[in-house]
Amino acid sequence: MPMGLTAEELDRIDDMVAARRKIKRGTTLFRNGEKFTSLYAIRTGFFKTRVASEDGRDQVTGFQMAGEVIGLDGIVNDHHTCDAVALEDAEVCVMPFDRIEELSREVNALQRHVHKIMSREIVREHGVMLLLGSMRAEERLATFLLNLVQRLHARGFSQSELVLRMTREEIGSFLGLKLETVSRTFSRFADEGIVEVKQRHVRIVNTEALKDIVNPKACN
Amino acid sequence: MPMGLTAEELDRIDDMVAARRKIKRGTTLFRNGEKFTSLYAIRTGFFKTRVASEDGRDQVTGFQMAGEVIGLDGIVNDHHTCDAVALEDAEVCVMPFDRIEELSREVNALQRHVHKIMSREIVREHGVMLLLGSMRAEERLATFLLNLVQRLHARGFSQSELVLRMTREEIGSFLGLKLETVSRTFSRFADEGIVEVKQRHVRIVNTEALKDIVNPKACN
DNA sequence: CGTAATGTTGAGCGCATTCAAGCCGGGTGG
DNA sequence: CCACCCGGCTTGAATGCGCTCAACATTACG
Numbered sequence: 001m002p003m004g005l006t007a008e009e010l011d012r013i014d015d016m017v018a019a020r021r022k023i024k025r026g027t028t029l030f031r032n033g034e035k036f037t038s039l040y041a042i043r044t045g046f047f048k049t050r051v052a053s054e055d056g057r058d059q060v061t062g063f064q065m066a067g068e069v070i071g072l073d074g075i076v077n078d079h080h081t082c083d084a085v086a087l088e089d090a091e092v093c094v095m096p097f098d099r100i101e102e103l104s105r106e107v108n109a110l111q112r113h114v115h116k117i118m119s120r121e122i123v124r125e126h127g128v129m130l131l132l133g134s135m136r137a138e139e140r141l142a143t144f145l146l147n148l149v150q151r152l153h154a155r156g157f158s159q160s161e162l163v164l165r166m167t168r169e170e171i172g173s174f175l176g177l178k179l180e181t182v183s184r185t186f187s188r189f190a191d192e193g194i195v196e197v198k199q200r201h202v203r204i205v206n207t208e209a210l211k212d213i214v215n216p217k218a219c220n
Numbered sequence: 221m222p223m224g225l226t227a228e229e230l231d232r233i234d235d236m237v238a239a240r241r242k243i244k245r246g247t248t249l250f251r252n253g254e255k256f257t258s259l260y261a262i263r264t265g266f267f268k269t270r271v272a273s274e275d276g277r278d279q280v281t282g283f284q285m286a287g288e289v290i291g292l293d294g295i296v297n298d299h300h301t302c303d304a305v306a307l308e309d310a311e312v313c314v315m316p317f318d319r320i321e322e323l324s325r326e327v328n329a330l331q332r333h334v335h336k337i338m339s340r341e342i343v344r345e346h347g348v349m350l351l352l353g354s355m356r357a358e359e360r361l362a363t364f365l366l367n368l369v370q371r372l373h374a375r376g377f378s379q380s381e382l383v384l385r386m387t388r389e390e391i392g393s394f395l396g397l398k399l400e401t402v403s404r405t406f407s408r409f410a411d412e413g414i415v416e417v418k419q420r421h422v423r424i425v426n427t428e429a430l431k432d433i434v435n436p437k438a439c440n
Numbered sequence: 441c442g443t444a445a446t447g448t449t450g451a452g453c454g455c456a457t458t459c460a461a462g463c464c465g466g467g468t469g470g
Numbered sequence: 471c472c473a474c475c476c477g478g479c480t481t482g483a484a485t486g487c488g489c490t491c492a493a494c495a496t497t498a499c500g
Contacts, residue, residue, distance in 0.1 A: 051346045054435050059350040073346065075339035082346060101332070105325045112321070118338040119295035125345040126271045126293065126302060130279040132352035133396035137456070168479065176353035181456055183480055199465080199479075215274050357488065388447060401488055403448055419447075419497075 009107050016103055017041075017093045029070070029084040029092060036074025038096045042066050045090020046165040049073075050173070051082045060174035062124070063087075063148075063166060066155060069117050087165040132176045140175040141185045142213040145195070149204060160207070164200040229327050236323055237261075237313045249290070249304040249312060256294025258316045262286050265310020266385040269293075270393070271302045280394040282344070283307075283368075283386060286375060289337050307385040352396045360395040361405045362433040365415070369424060380427070384420040 020043070023029050029040060032052065046065050052058040061082060064070050074080040075097065104111035131140055145162075153159045164171070168179040175182070186202075189195045194210060196203040204210065225233070240263070243249050249260060252272060266285050272278040281302060284290050294300040295317065324331035351360055365382075373379045384391070388399040395402065406422075409415045414430060416423040424430065 051350050053350055053354070057350075057354050059346075059353045061346050061349050072339055073343050076336045076343055081343050101328075101335070105328075105331065108321075108325075111325065114335075115321070115338070116296045118335070118342065119292055121342055122338065122345065123293050123296055123301050125342065125349065126279075126281050129281050129345065129348055129352060130271050130273055130277075132349060133279045133393070134273070134277050167477090173353070178457060179479080180458085180481085184456090187480070387445090398489060399447080400449085400490085404488090407448075 009109070012103060012107065013110060016095055016099050018096050018099070019094045021092050021094050023086040023090045023092065025086055025089050027086055029086065029090075030074070030080045031083045032081055034080050036071065036078050036080055036097070038094045039069055039071040039100065040084075040092040040094060041069050043091045043093060045092075046087045047084050047090065048087055048166060048170060048174075049082050049084050058173065059176075060166075060170055062128070063174065065151060072118055072121055087170075137175075137177055137181050137185050138188070138213050140177065141171075141182065141189070142210045144171065144175055145202065145204065146207075146210055146214065160204045162202050162204075164202060225327070225329055229329070232323060232327065233330060236315055236319045238316050238319070239314045241312050241314050243306040243310045243312065245306055245309050247306055249306065249310075250294070250300045251303045252301055254300050256291070256298050256300055256317070258314045259289055259291040259320065260304075260312040260314060261289050263311045263313060265312075266307045267304050267310065268307055268386060268390060268394075269302050269304050278393065279396075280386075280390055282348070283394065285371060292338055292341055307390075357395075357397055357401050357405050358408070358433050360397065361391075361402065361409070362430045364391065364395060365422065365424065366427075366430055366434065380424045382422050382424075384422060 018038070021029075021040075023045065029047065030036075042064055044066055046063065047070060048060050049062050049064065049070060050058045050060045064084075070084050071080070073082050100110075100114060104114050131143055135143065148164075149159060149162050152162055166174075168182045171177075172179045172182045177185075186195070186197045189210075190197050192209070194204070194206045194213075196205060238258070241249075241260075243265065249267065250256075262284055264286055266283065267290060268280050269282050269284065269290060270278045270280045284304075290304050291300070293302050320330075320334060324334050351363055355363065368384075369379060369382050372382055386394075388402045391397075392399045392402045397405075406415070406417045409430075410417050412429070414424070414426045414433075416425060
């Protein structure tokens with residue numbers, strides 16, 4: 001993934017990938033409490049990660065798609081502190097972390113890459129905290145849709161059409177809302193002609209309107 | 221900070237610290253948009269970090285005290301994406317990041333340490349997301365107080381008494397509440413005899429009660 | 441000692457939640 | 471092939487928690 005490498009370095013990074021692993025929809029790649037050994041690069045499929053409080057409640061901390069790396073939570077205590085659940089059949093590259101550390105001592109570009117991946121996750125979570133801490137329901141859902149469609153577009157999919165891989169309840173958990181509120185907010189967007197929603201199929205009709213909701217028209 | 225090092229390794233890590241820097245209360249250590257060069261280890265003092273949305277709103281993403289490291293957000297894009305503000309006069313160690321990367325290629329314990337610091341921050345933020353996404357005001361404030369007092373205790377301070385370095389508004393921003401709600405919730409805790417509050421001085425009278433609020437009595 | 445910043449408290453409101461009923465669509469088995 | 475079922479989704483009505491607006495108290499500080 002990092003660029004500007006010699007052929008030899010690329011080979012060694014290829015070797016770092018111990019194995020590929022297939023994850024069936026609805027099953028977990030890793031769970032809270034399990035021993036941490038590896039990071040996982042998603043090749044295909046779609047995941048959610050979630051943390052749980054001691055009393056049953058849980059919080060979806062993110063949705064991950066092809067090209068993204070999960071498992072970073074496990075490094076600090078050698079045990080995972082969240083669950084990663086496949087929302088559709090998926091395949092990941094298993095990258096043993098001690099091999100990553102070993103190799104990144106020798107390949108600067110890899111070292112840099114690992115640091116950036118972790119920093120990116122921290123910055124992403126800052127954004128989620130801003131969302132959870134200060135936005136109203138419409139802003140949260142609009143932000144969520146724009147983020148999803150932007151990431152899908154970067155992977156060659158449509159800018160305006162997407163299929164949600166998660167339920168209303170999972171969206172709600174991620175956004176700090178109840179599933180009914182998510183549903184109602186979708187309906188409101190649909191009434192206003194901003195999106196067309198048919199179950200999990202969403203067509204964004206008016207991207208600008210969504211952006212206006214996220215960023216209430218700069219008052220000049 | 222990492223342990224199990226040879227004297228020579230310790231020396232080299234000492235050298236890594238380019239300088240110390242004093243930060244006056246109310247001023248920023250770094251700001252959103254500034255070029256990223258270094259991580260900062262807090263020697264003394266107390267910081268908040270905050271992110272801002274395009275329209276004025278901002279969100280406090282954390283409070284940091286002695287021994288903690290800030291600046292990790294800057295790695296991914298070579299620019300900081302949040303502000304770090306000193307809530308009291310503070311002193312930090314400036315650790316140029318390229319020196320950290322250089323040295324951590326050679327000193328395994330340092331490499332490991334850097335990875336753990338970043339992972340710990342990711343896990344901490346998961347906890348904040350859980351708080352913001354699923355807790356009610358009382359639970360948020362109780363969680364906040366328990367976390368603060370626990371970190372202070374680890375630094376040799378009291379288990380039951382603390383001085384808040386931040387305003388009600390800053391607490392509110394962190395917890396996703398308005399300052400009035402923070403104030404009211406403090407008052408409610410005081411009425412119930414759980415804490416004694418006098419402006420920024422807080423005495424935790426009944427730790428168990430606070431823990432019960434956070435973790436609603438396991439229903440057996 | 442006066443002024444501004446910070447904190448407390450009250451009253452009323454509104455947004456998201458809760459509770460409840462019904463709908464839709466996909467999969468299964470008769 | 472259709473009837474049925476069940477999980478997911480939508481919608482309505484009522485409730486309540488935290489917010490807004492406002493007044494006042496307290497503290498810090500020049």
